[in-house]
Amino acid sequence: MPLDLKSWIAHQLERVERALDQWVSVDASADLEHHAPVDLMAAMRYAVLDGGKRLRPLLVLAACEAVNSGLKHDYLPIEECDDELARRGAIGAVTAARASDEAALRAACAVELIHAYSLVHDDMPCMDNDVLRRGKPTVHVQFGQASALLAGDALQALAFELLTPERSVIEPVKQARLCRLLARAAGCAGMAGGQAIDLASVGLQLTEEQLREMHRLKTGALLQASVMMGAACAEAVPLAHAALHRYGAAIGLAFQVVDDILDVTADSCTLGKTAGKDAEQDKPTYVSLMGLDAARAYAQSLHAQALQALADTGLVDTRILQGLADMVVQRSN
Numbered sequence: 001m002p003l004d005l006k007s008w009i010a011h012q013l014e015r016v017e018r019a020l021d022q023w024v025s026v027d028a029s030a031d032l033e034h035h036a037p038v039d040l041m042a043a044m045r046y047a048v049l050d051g052g053k054r055l056r057p058l059l060v061l062a063a064c065e066a067v068n069s070g071l072k073h074d075y076l077p078i079e080e081c082d083d084e085l086a087r088r089g090a091i092g093a094v095t096a097a098r099a100s101d102e103a104a105l106r107a108a109c110a111v112e113l114i115h116a117y118s119l120v121h122d123d124m125p126c127m128d129n130d131v132l133r134r135g136k137p138t139v140h141v142q143f144g145q146a147s148a149l150l151a152g153d154a155l156q157a158l159a160f161e162l163l164t165p166e167r168s169v170i171e172p173v174k175q176a177r178l179c180r181l182l183a184r185a186a187g188c189a190g191m192a193g194g195q196a197i198d199l200a201s202v203g204l205q206l207t208e209e210q211l212r213e214m215h216r217l218k219t220g221a222l223l224q225a226s227v228m229m230g231a232a233c234a235e236a237v238p239l240a241h242a243a244l245h246r247y248g249a250a251i252g253l254a255f256q257v258v259d260d261i262l263d264v265t266a267d268s269c270t271l272g273k274t275a276g277k278d279a280e281q282d283k284p285t286y287v288s289l290m291g292l293d294a295a296r297a298y299a300q301s302l303h304a305q306a307l308q309a310l311a312d313t314g315l316v317d318t319r320i321l322q323g324l325a326d327m328v329v330q331r332s333n
Contacts (some may be wrong), residue, residue: 003229003319003320005150005319005320005323008320009058011302012053012057012058012061012108013058015105016054016057016061016108016109016143017049017054017107019105019108019109020048020049020109020112020113021049022050023109023158023162024041024044024045024048024113024155024158025041025045026038026041028212032143036154037145039070039143040151040154042143043139043142043143043147043148043150043151044151044154044155045156046139046142046143046151047092047095047116047117047119047120047139047151047152048112048113048116049075049154049287050137051133051134051136051272052115052134053288053331053333054112055223055226055255055324055327055328056108056111056112056115056222056223056226057077057111057112057226058108058324059107059108059223059226059227059230059251059304059321059324060104060107060108060111060126060226060227060229060230060233061104061108061230062230062321062324063104063226063227063228063229063230063231063233063234063244063321064100064101064103064104064142064230064233064234065230065234065320066230066244066313066315066317066318066320066321067230067233067235067240067244067315067319068097068100068233068234069235069315069316069317069318070315070316071237071239071240071314071315071316073178095183097185098169099168099169099170099171099174100233100234102146102168102169103170103174103175103229103232103233104233104234105165105176106162106163106165106170106178106230106283107178107182107229107230107233108226108230109159109162109261110162110163111159111182111222111225111226112124112188113155113156113158113159113162114155114156114159114182114185114191114222115222116155117151117152117153117155117156117159118127118152118186118195118222119133120138120139120140120148120151120152120155121152121315122147122195123138123139123140123148124138124140124145124148124149125140125145127195127199127249128248128277128281130273130274130277131274132268132272132274133272133273133274134272134273135269139151139152155185159182160179160182163175163178163179163182164179174232174233177232178229178232178233181225181228181229181232182229184221184223184225185221185222185224185225186221186222189217189221190221190222190225191217191219191221191222192218193217193218194214194215194216194217194218194221195218197213197214197217197218197256198214198218198283200265201214201283201284202281202282202283202286203282203303204282205284206289208289208290210285211285212253212286213288214284215253215256215257216249216252216253218256218257218258219252219253219255219259219261220248220249220251220252220253220255221252223248223249223251223252223255223275224245224249224252225249225250226248227242227245227248228244228245230249231244231291239312239313240313240314240315241316243309243310243312243313243314244267244309244313245308246305246306246309246312247306247310247313247321247325248276250302250303250305250306250309250325251302251303251306251324251325251328253302254299254302254303254306254325254328254329255328256286256294257286257298257299258299258328258329258331260278260285260286260295261287261292261296261299262275262332262333263275263276263277263278263279263284263287264276264278264279264287264332265284265292266332270332270333271333272333302329303325303326303328303329306325307322307325310325
């Protein structure tokens with residue numbers, strides 16, 4: 001069937017936005033004796049709702065759907081299915097689909113909460129000291145530095161709470177796997193580690209390998225984890241798992257290369273954040289290292305790597321993941 005990517009994205013964004021609005025709220029945890037302070041929740045909601053591309057949640061949901069589409073030529077011939085086998089298979093399929101869908105939506109929201117918390121902290125004066133994010137004042141500008149710090153902390157904690165619901169069809173082992181993937185991508189071996197390297201690299205001339213490693217951690221790790229969390233929600237087989245891992249790595253790096261390009265080619269209004277910030281702070285980027293034309297060519301090369309990885313998955317339908325890869329490279333903000 002023809003793919004209507006815009007309609008798929010619109011539907012999924014509506015689901016994610018509705019879920020975030022429900023879960024990032026004072027009344028989200030009905031069984032808590034004491035609700036979250038209203039002022040803290042206001043800062044959390046300001047950081048998460050009504051803004052952003054939601055690329056990471058979309059990658060989670062798209063990867064889950066792709067894996068659920070199944071492997072090519074991987075089926076049980078109908079003549080080998082007796083009535084009882086078909087009945088049990090149908091029941092099991094419904095249960096598995098329900099668990100997969102709930103896990104994917106929770107994982108999609110959890111990864112967006114981690115992303116939002118990282119932006120709150122990155123924008124603070126002790127980090128990048130930025131005043132504009134997603135077209136509006138940054139959280140510390142709007143609520144003060146102390147509230148911004150606490151809001152980021154609380155968003156990070158809430159992400160893992162979402163992944164571990166008490167009453168759920170999601171198996172505990174899957175909950176644990178999702179927590180591990182997200183924790184690793186967000187921690188010292190991922191996003192936080194990359195940010196530490198970024199802060200230490202201001203004013204330095206990095207090699208291409210050093211720059212790639214910094215961005216693999218700072219930006220790429222969470223994007224790659226989004227893909228792998230989606231695959232984990234649907235139990236990807238080893239062949240598809242390895243190829244999806246390569247796909248996530250390629251688009252994770254491509255996203256940062258394009259970000260570096262846009263920082264020097266787009267204006268603040270288009271970006272929704274302060275343009276030219278990297279050059280102003282003397283940060284190493286792909287544009288400063290390679291030049292604008294070479295950086296654009298590298299982004300296209302990474303896009304090609306991502307599409308080849310999808311072809312290697314052996315999955316029946318990866319069109320949405322292909323469309324998202326296109327979006328990463330062709331975006332204007």
